[in-house]
Amino acid sequence: MGRQPCCEKVGLKRGPWTAEEDQKLVGFLLTHGHCCWRLVPKLAGLLRCGKSCRLRWTNYLRPDLKRGLLSDEEEQVVIDMHAQLGNRWSKIAARLPGRTDNEIKNHWNTHIKKKLRRMGIDPATHRPVSSDQTQAPPPVPPRDQEPRDGAEQPRQEEEEDVKAIVPMIQPHTAAGNDSSVFSPASAISPSCSSSSPSASASGLDVAEWPEPTYLFGMDTIMDVGSVWDAGFLSGGVDTFDHYYPGAGFDQEDWL
DNA sequence: AACATACGCAACCGCTGTCAA
DNA sequence: CTTGACAGCGGTTGCGTATGT
Structure with missing residues (x-):
């Protein structure tokens, strides 16, 4: 109702993230945090949907992540x-x-x-x-x-x-x-x-x-x-x- | 060295629950 | 109360790399 759709997929990039995209996303989130994932890609200058940004952040870019094999x-x-x-x-x-x-x-x-x-x-x-x-x-x-x-x-x-x-x-x-x-x-x-x-x-x-x-x-x-x-x-x-x-x-x- | 196959991971898809308009 | 966006979750897939022939 009056809300904009989550993401209009036309023109949005998909597939593997580049280092440049990561840099933009991390830089934005470190500076501003996120109030609403839908807005993150727009404000960060990314041609991704918010869902993709959230996934990338939570699964890969979050600073508190451990990497490597599970102990x-x-x-x-x-x-x-x-x-x-x-x-x-x-x-x-x-x-x-x-x-x-x-x-x-x-x-x-x-x-x-x-x-x-x-x-x-x-x-x-x-x-x-x-x-x-x-x-x-x-x-x-x-x-x-x-x-x-x-x-x-x-x-x-x-x-x-x-x-x-x-x-x-x-x-x-x-x-x-x-x-x-x-x-x-x-x-x-x-x-x-x-x-x-x-x-x-x-x-x-x-x-x-x-x-x-x-x-x-x-x-x-x-x-x-x-x-x-x-x-x-x-x-x-x-x-x-x-x-x-x-x-x-x-x-x-x-x- | 070249090709085929198997494997692992990142990312996507689609669904559900929650909440706001 | 209804509708629909949003966030999150779990399943699946595509692709790059490693290994085998």
């Missing part, structure tokens, strides 16, 4: 929370400061699900997979209905594909075009992650925000990468052995 502890929280909540990624993310729902969702779909299946555990039910399908119904989700899903069904028979269960050791360079070689928020110290990931960015004190992240040098980014390598390859406590003791998971299968 063992974080994975354990994800698994534990998923067993309780199902695919409520935003709720799970709320328990992991500095992590986004999108990141957790991706990590679940690409790593944890495969890992669980490899262990003979159904990632949807968190119960051992039985060839006997008369097994008791799943204990989760605790909601009225399974989240409009279907996506829980594997796209292919992953169990049969041994290669599929071997993760690629790939520090955050995958998105790899020039504009995303920098990993903006990866340069932020984990100590910046005190606020809830679901907290409104506008609630943060601008003075506390770090510089737009791509303004950090590559040295910092590479340092983060080395931390990933060290953490991932160090062979420390395995989340899955901890969470599913006796499940017979062999970490060497992964490395």
